[in-house]
Amino acid sequence: MSNLVLDKISMRFDLPNGSHVQALQDVSLNIKSGELMSVLGPSGCGKTTLLNIVAGFLAPTSGTVQLNDHVVTGPAQERGMVFQKGALFEWMDVRENVSFGPKMNNVAKSEYAPKVDHLLEVVGLADFKDKAIYELSGGMQQRVALARCLANEPDVILMDEPLGALDALTREKMQSLVLDLWKETGKTIILITHSVEEALLLGERLLVMAPRPGRIHKEYRLPFAEMGVGADLREVKHHAEYNETREEILNMIWDMEEEIMGRSEDAA
Numbered sequence: 001m002s003n004l005v006l007d008k009i010s011m012r013f014d015l016p017n018g019s020h021v022q023a024l025q026d027v028s029l030n031i032k033s034g035e036l037m038s039v040l041g042p043s044g045c046g047k048t049t050l051l052n053i054v055a056g057f058l059a060p061t062s063g064t065v066q067l068n069d070h071v072v073t074g075p076a077q078e079r080g081m082v083f084q085k086g087a088l089f090e091w092m093d094v095r096e097n098v099s100f101g102p103k104m105n106n107v108a109k110s111e112y113a114p115k116v117d118h119l120l121e122v123v124g125l126a127d128f129k130d131k132a133i134y135e136l137s138g139g140m141q142q143r144v145a146l147a148r149c150l151a152n153e154p155d156v157i158l159m160d161e162p163l164g165a166l167d168a169l170t171r172e173k174m175q176s177l178v179l180d181l182w183k184e185t186g187k188t189i190i191l192i193t194h195s196v197e198e199a200l201l202l203g204e205r206l207l208v209m210a211p212r213p214g215r216i217h218k219e220y221r222l223p224f225a226e227m228g229v230g231a232d233l234r235e236v237k238h239h240a241e242y243n244e245t246r247e248e249i250l251n252m253i254w255d256m257e258e259e260i261m262g263r264s265e266d267a268a
């Protein structure tokens with residue numbers, strides 16, 4: 001079991017002009033192995049900072065992240081990251097991109113090659129193995145990024161707006177793919193998104209964060225991710241509870257943004 005435990009994470013950025021930003025304050029979370037959690041919140045509420053701390057790219061000012069009973073002190077294979085875009089190696093073909101992690105870890109080619117082929121089939125790129133990255137659409141590139149992350153066999157997959165740069169239809173297809181991968185692999189997934197709809201569809205736990213200081217505002221436990229596995233996501237969106245929760249969260253984030261704007265007008 002790979003429980004991920006965040007204990008009172010705070011992050012303060014000291015700025016050159018002597019002021020500071022309290023990006024996160026006392027964020028505590030216990031995420032069970034195999035949970036799918038989406039994170040929403042107005043711009044600047046610390047979503048990316050939180051993900052970067054879990055990834056080990058940033059050390060928190062105080063608090064700890066623990067995975068599998070050890071404290072996270074830096075990046076490691078057990079925590080894979082999928083970015084919005086631009087993280088693929090343009091000079092390698094699709095198969096080489098996905099093989100990169102196991103190759104760097106000195107895994108024998110006879111061992112990783114069949115796994116890479118399987119992953120490329122799972123993400124629907126079996127016929128594109130030898131293509132260069134620039135030959136692929138944005139959606140296909142994100143499929144490669146997902147397969148590359150999975151090839152490292154992480155316990156936890158961290159996604160920072162992974163579908164944010166895609167057109168609406170491709171995004172919808174990729175949302176289904178994320179749900180299928182979640183079910184097939186049983187991985188723990190934390191996904192940041194700016195889309196309330198996406199957070200509802202891709203979060204059996206949905207965290208709404210609030211800014212200044214960045215903190216957890218409200219948490220939901222939702223049935224839609226489970227309902228959406230192998231199903232038509234548009235059907236899920238017709239569910240009455242889906243629409244009620246969507247309205248509630250939209251109003252919540254609207255109010256937070258109004259408050260932020262009010263505060264900056266006061267300061268001006």
Ligand SMILES: Nc1ncnc2c1ncn2[C@@H]1O[C@H](COP(=O)(O)OP(=O)(O)OP(=O)(O)O)[C@@H](O)[C@H]1O
Pocket residue numbers: 013014021022023041042043044045046047048049050214
């Ligand atoms: N390296 C840094 N130095 C100074 N301030 C930072 C740094 N990184 C983030 N911040 C500040 O910390 C706060 C949280 O930023 P973060 O990027 O985590 O928010 P976010 O919720 O992901 O925002 P967005 O939705 O716009 O991506 C913001 O006020 C941001 O300006």
